[in-house]
Amino acid sequence: MRASTYFIRYWQLYALLVLPLIYFAIFKYGPMYGIQIAFKEFNFFQGIHGSEWIGFDAFREVFQNQEFYKTLRNTLMLNFLDLLVSFPAPLFLAIMLYELKSKAFRKVSQTILYVPHFISWVIIGGIVYQVFGTQSGMINNMITALGFDAVPFLTEKTHWLFTYLATGVWQSAGWGTILYLAALTGINGELFEAADMDGANRLQRIWYITLPSLKTTIVTLLIINLGHIMTIGFERPYVIGNLAVRDYSDVLSTFVYRVGMESGQYTLATVVGLFQAVVGLIFVLGANYASKKLADESIL
Template identity: 60%
Template sequence: MNNKGLYFYRNWQLYALLILPLSYFLIFKYGPMYGILIAFQDYNLFKGVSGSPWVGLDVFREVFGMSGFYDALRNTFMLNILDLLVSFPAPIVLALLLNELSGNRFKKLAQTALYLPHFLSWVIIGGIMYQVFATNTGIINLLLGHLGIDPIPFLTDKYNWLITYLTVGVWQSAGWGTIIYLAAITGVNTELYEAAAVDGAGRMRRMWSVTLPGIQPTIIVLLILKIGEIVQIGFDRPYVIGNVSVRDFSEVISTFVYKTGIQTSQFSLATAVGLFQAAVGIVLLLGANYIAKKITENGVL
């Protein structure tokens, strides 16, 4: 028996443990990829994938010929890039601040309060938003009215809506994102903090010169993954928060697929857009990973 066979014989239990997770990915992740074929067919729900006629790239030509697709693609890039600039640094800053808190009771209370919004669905958050930001009945505008200030159209003016969209996104995701960074901070060598304190470094200097460099690999990996998702966007958030008045900004790829592909039963069109998103996402992911490795020598691949 060679070395590989002997190693497998001695550790077969470890390989046996991989059967369930591998089966999950094969059945629920790789198996559905068979449906990609729909993007190259004039798909008929009753004929199925095997019986629908092939049309080559005609579906993609139809998608790329639709003006609404480019508007949705532009908005997707815009919202995700702005979200990246605003939401990505927020959990890093919060993690640095939470790490500096000395009172354990207050620290746990603050963490619980920050984590809570993550567990609320966007439907609930949308309802809260309308209660708070509505032009005529929202709490904020009612308070402004009592102060003699004109109401602010947070949800009906597209630029105000954009600010509200980004702000609510930070509130919903920042607390949960701190978990990874706090875990990374615990891995920073404490002797570095002691050496910095001996050299006269204050809290801010220690955060900047010790903590941030210590969690840099984690930041780079998460940034690369986030860049790979720039062309992807969830359905719930823009659909629930958006409305007809701000459609110039709120119509994104996911809502475009739902309205144009799913509601009208154009499944080939919806699949083609999804395949396009996946292809662009892979290119962005590999590009970001390549640049990160060149600059910092850290990456995900």
């Protein structure tokens, strides 16, 4: 079939494709015009076009800034720890849910597990303060009532890491199970029956059937997650973080917010954003390449 007849026959499908393409053009490609701010001394009143070119001066300024390296380190550290803790959590949870015999119980627990995903970080932040505070937090009230010393969950940086990761798991693990559960419904039930016949116990079934059938999903999600290793949401570190744990809670997004939005230095903020995007791209391509070589799975 010639390309044009193909196109004419299936024009409805192409028409459907137009909307997402417009979305990408407007919200993803359009703003790339602004990248040039990184190479200009941005003046509010001259606009992007009228501002003067300064070459790589702004890059030099950013790369000489100690705060930048600290926030870069924290971003990588928090994201990496998140990858270790929050990435496997939904997988375990999904398998556990899948193994549940009672359908009603599974449905109810799934719904309960989804709820935190819909709570905004600002509210979670308030809850976290009430629960983990040192002076009057719920948990510390219990600890001190039992005669132990209060634990500085929020104000000591190592303890804070635990709080940060735990709230992350609590907030996202339930929602993260959706993709896995969808993939799990695709498994042919006969495989399990056969395994039962062969005398496989539950763990063996999980290991030899459930996990392998999730491989593609896991790899895909891992690659996507690696692509985000340089970017970190603004709300979570900003809301859960505080002055006492700045050493760990100050990340690129909060840095950009402070420098760009609060201090009006859009040039520096753009430089950081561009840097993040470039490194993120390298991570995605690298992870994709590695997974192609090692597991013969890739998304590109």
